[in-house]
Amino acid sequence: MNNKFTYLIIDVATILAPFIFSFHTKLNFHKTWKAFWPANILVTILFIAWDMLYTKIGVWGFNENYICGLKILNLPIEEVLFFICVPYASLFTYHCFKLFFKKIKINSLYVSIFLIISLSITGIVFVTKLYTVVTLLSLCSLIIYLFFIEKAKWLSLFYFSYLIILLPFFIVNGILTGSWIDEPIVWYNNTENMNVRLFTIPFEDVFYGMLLLLLNTWLYERNLQKGS
Numbered sequence: 001m002n003n004k005f006t007y008l009i010i011d012v013a014t015i016l017a018p019f020i021f022s023f024h025t026k027l028n029f030h031k032t033w034k035a036f037w038p039a040n041i042l043v044t045i046l047f048i049a050w051d052m053l054y055t056k057i058g059v060w061g062f063n064e065n066y067i068c069g070l071k072i073l074n075l076p077i078e079e080v081l082f083f084i085c086v087p088y089a090s091l092f093t094y095h096c097f098k099l100f101f102k103k104i105k106i107n108s109l110y111v112s113i114f115l116i117i118s119l120s121i122t123g124i125v126f127v128t129k130l131y132t133v134v135t136l137l138s139l140c141s142l143i144i145y146l147f148f149i150e151k152a153k154w155l156s157l158f159y160f161s162y163l164i165i166l167l168p169f170f171i172v173n174g175i176l177t178g179s180w181i182d183e184p185i186v187w188y189n190n191t192e193n194m195n196v197r198l199f200t201i202p203f204e205d206v207f208y209g210m211l212l213l214l215l216n217t218w219l220y221e222r223n224l225q226k227g228s
Helices: 008-021 031-054 075-098 108-125 130-149 155-176 201-228
Strands: 060-062 184-189
Touching: 008 130, 008 201, 031 060, 031 075, 031 130, 031 201, 075 155, 075 201, 108 130, 108 155, 130 201, 155 201
Parallel strands: none
Antiparallel strands: 060 184
């Protein structure tokens, strides 16, 4: 059954619990808002511009049956909210791991090298696929900068938290791409991606999400350091 508020409900459901628990006395994520919101606004502007361009040229698009109809230029308001709700929930999760799971770490050297090699090779092989090449090489470039130039100490924690975040990511993106509902909310032009799906989710979405969250985390951590 089609519901004009499906995408909006997904946005609200994504952020609701993290927002409420932001004020928990043992978490106090709201006290880091001065670091989070400026970071998120910058990344959101970047991704909205990217999203608008790719929507305009048909790399992806939106199913009118599942959106309320309110738009900012060519983007549904729900898509704009996605870039706020998902990073908020994810940075809240990252914040919690930072508080309670400091000893759990992933070797950032091995993970970074693996990602750099695999992303660069795949991006070059699929250089004619707009979604693939831009997403993978952008993420690859960011990891190179953060690991080798900025030497970000929080990368290990980010890699670990992203592994955990992948579970709700697959649920949210699964619904958006057509799992458990009649039609996809977001459709993709398969001539601009590898046409490889994880269930209904384009393979590139895993790295698009990682790029979105890594940019948010980077700027968030920089803002935290400035405020300390």
